[in-house]
Amino acid sequence: MKVFKVFFWGLILFLVSSSFSKDNITPKNIIIFLGDGMGYNHIDIASYYQFGETGKQVYEKFPVKLGMSSHMIGGVVYNPDSAWTNFNYVKKRPTDSAASGTALATGTKTYYTAISVDSSKTKLLTILERAKMIGKSTGVVSTVPFSNATPAVFVAHNESRYNYREIAEEMILESKVDVIMGGGNPLFNHDGTSIKSERTIGAKESYDIVDGDTSIITDIEETFKYVGGKEVWNLLIEGKAGGDADDDGIDDPWKLIQKRDMFKKYISGETPRRVIGVFESRQASQIEREDSLDNGEPFSAPLNENIPTLDEMTLAAINIIDDNPNGFVLVSEGGAIDWAAHSNLLHRTIEEQIEFNKTIEAVCNWVETNSSWDETLIVITADHETGYLVGPGSNREGAETISEIWKPIINNGKGKLPTVEWFTKGHTNVLVPFYAKGVGSEIFRNYIKGNDKVRGEYIDNSDVGNVISNFLKK
């Protein structure tokens, strides 16, 4: 079996390498970090809290630093002059994780709620599907349910991001992806506590902690939607779910893991062929971990210790797919930066951003220890900004210049909450940051769309999808 595997990958490598001309760049490994809802200021508030200053994040020293526009079809094409004269311009018809994620995953702009289908609802080839076609391994990791829009756009195709059951079903039963990790666990509450029995499972999106005696309306369809329905979940538990991921004609069923210890175990050593990790929360990993979501200090409420961190999941995912001599493409999402920002929760936004930052740092160390920047490309960006997070006193009457209209966030020093003001509970179309380092990273500079007077040169989210798609052409 092992000899066959070596032969199989060797053959693929030969076929792949012989079909490229010498000047084509093909990174062996591509790791994409998506901070959902992460604007420039989300990075800054975490930096003030972590270090007392900006510029200290590992990715802020990356050689390629650009802005990125993220408007969708039906949205407003980013115009730097309008964005910096009219405060409310970027709040008009903002994009969403599904539409912007599809552009990042396929290079094609689409409509609100589309999961890797175009505006005529035709399926689009994603970069993870392209990676599979040239023999690479692939994976998606998130701090929110794995069938949520951002992980979904890389693996599934659906006319609506809200068809969770169908999306999860496609990811589990039909896709060729090798690793899926995220929330959505039907047997746990949103705060990471266990549900005693199926009869007490709640039907609502958000509900109080269920104790053994509390009876809440049972809705099996609702409860199991994030994992593709009850039948798919049972197949996962029995180790029978999953099709042929490597085109050898033999099914590659998923190994399901749920406990944090198992995620941590796979950070090193031998791993199963395909792993789906559904951590012990019905929703996100940490953001809903206590009854009260009132603003407080970061990390003042104890973390859900039974749930893996994003860096644990991402390093485990890398260890599962890094044996392939053709390399891999992995997407790691800080999904709850967006959720915290939707609620304008400063302390939780900072927590989630710090988790994302730490993961990138850990993976940069992995590159330098186990790979190199000559064979691995890291891209870090966002799908859109959430919350219109700016400094206090912004958009006051009579303000005329940029520095009068957009006040800076107040840095109160390391370990202290900065002073901010939020201007929406939704998304905005402001430019989001884009960072890249490693093989092929300079190519993104060939796609500059314009020069923003505050953020500098910027590309578009569809450019990211197109550049990476070109790296993965047969």
Ligand SMILES: [Zn+2]
């Ligand atoms: Zn959002």
